[in-house]
Amino acid sequence: MQTSNGDHGEEENWKKELVKPKADTRVQTEDVTMTKGQDFSDYFLKRELLMGIYEKGFEKPSPVQEEAIPILLSGRNVLARAKNGTGKTAAFIIPCLEKTDVTKQHIQVLMLVPTRELALQTSSIVKEMGKHMNVQCMVSTGGTTLKDDIMRLYNVVHVLVGTPGRILDLADKGVADLSKCHTVIMDEADKLLSPEFQPILERLLAHCMPNRQIGLFSATFPVAVKTFKDKHIENPYEINLMDELTLRGITQYYAFVEERQKVHCLNTLFSKLEINQSIIFCNSVNRVELLAKKITELGYSCFYIHAKMQQSHRNRVFHEFRNGGTRHLVSSDLFTRGIDIQSVNVVINFDFPKTAETYLHRIGRSGRFGHLGLAINLITYDDRFNLFRIEQELGTEIKPIPRDIDRSLYCV
Structure with missing residues (x-):
């Protein structure tokens, strides 16, 4: 279709007004770089949404975004499987924002996530990307005052996370x-559909429009x-970008140690590695707190986070760590779901x-959005069978840790 010179000139002018981000010069892996060459403007998105996307720092769609955005915009149900840190969140937020009609004063999009931290992070991205659109986004999670949420819902809410x-x-x-509500998104769907959550999900869907669109991401x-x-x-479009890409960009090592040697081994890793930020995982709440105390005694600054902490304390720790308030975070598995902190380049499985x-x-907490990361596993005699089984199930190799680790494997 031809346009007049005046129309063409106007389009070029507003495109120039959009502040596009500077290209990211860091090394990225194929699960982010192996794109079809599309641009966000190819999806005929609202100008205000494009402004939010570019201001957020997105330059070009990642593979999962190229696959999911057009399908979600078309109204079809989607099941998308892609590696952590490849842009899944924006893959559903962008079409959801595009389809939100701000002239209507009701909830149109429901985004469900398994943890409070992920809910806060997701709603923050919705608000940032939709800031020029006047989209009203509300976040509601357990552990906060129900009365405050009820009062907030007396006002207009378009997107509920x-x-x-x-x-x-x-x-x-x-x-x-x-x-x-015409669109329901389930992020970290494997966790959401575990036996504890599934009956709740089914009851929630019954509250939504009968012909609602569903997107599952995990x-x-x-x-x-x-x-x-x-x-x-019904008739979902299935996206699977996990073949051969599951653990790309993350170099995995194991150190064979006795239980009593673990803290000493961790101290050695801290002194030898170039850590931007690290997350250290333990298998229980008690061990999280004990290890954080040991790390502090060794002279390193660290925070800890687990599910039994008060929500206000968890929020504070999460935001402080995200803002670079400390280099190390000791965590239970609470923190494995969708939390996106790009400066984390080392993950250590203490347990x-x-x-x-x-x-x-x-x-997957390291190597975010296609950048390089390092995973180090402290393995005891009792862990040896689990190590072998996980290698087999994931089709990957966890190698013995070398004396010196090449910094180019996990540093910019």
Whole structure:
């Protein structure tokens, strides 16, 4: 279709007004760089949304964004499987914002996530990308005052982000009206569809429009997801970008140690590695707190986070770590889900996980958005079978740790 010179000139002028980010010069892996060469402007998005995307620092769509955005914009259900840190969050936020009509004063999009931290992070990205659109986004999670959420819902909310239990509570009370909600997104869907959450999810869907669109996003899709898909999601478009790319960019090593040698080994790693920021995982709440105390005694600054802490304390730790307030964070598996801190270049499994799924999510905290990362596993005699099994299940190799680790494997 031809346009007049005047129309063409006007389009060029407003495109110039958009502040495009500087190109990222860091080394990136193929799961981010192997694109079709599309641009965000190819999707005919609203000008205000494009401004938010570029100001957020996005330059070009990643592969999962190229696959998911057009399909979600078309209204079809989507099941998307892609590695942690490859842009899944923006892959559903962008089409959801595009389809939100700010002239209508009701909830149109529901975004469900398994943890409070991920809810806060997701709502923050919605607000940043939609800041020129006047989209009203609210976050609601357990552990906060229900009365405050009820008061907030008396005002206009277009996009509701939260954890399933709290959202269902608000919907059952008739406070959150989801009857006109046309899009439901489930991020970290494998966790959301675990036995504890699945009945809640089914009740929530009953509150939404009968012909609502559903998007499921995760790095792993266990059997529970297939069961839910067959029951609730009609003719989904399936995206799988995990083949050969699951752990690309993350170099994995193990150190064979006795339990009593672990802290000494950790101290050695701290002194020899060039750590921007690290997350150190333990298998229990008690061990998280004990290890954080030991690290502090060794003279290193560190925070710790786990599910039994008060929500206000967890929020403070998360934001302080994200803002660079300390170099090291000791965590339980609470922190494995979707938390995106790009400066984390080293993950250490102080305690080796029991399942391949947990291992995948843990080490996916490093090497965010296609950058390089390092995963080091402290392995005891009792862990040896788990190590072998996880290697087999993920089709990967965890190598013995060398005396010196090449910094180019995990540093810019």
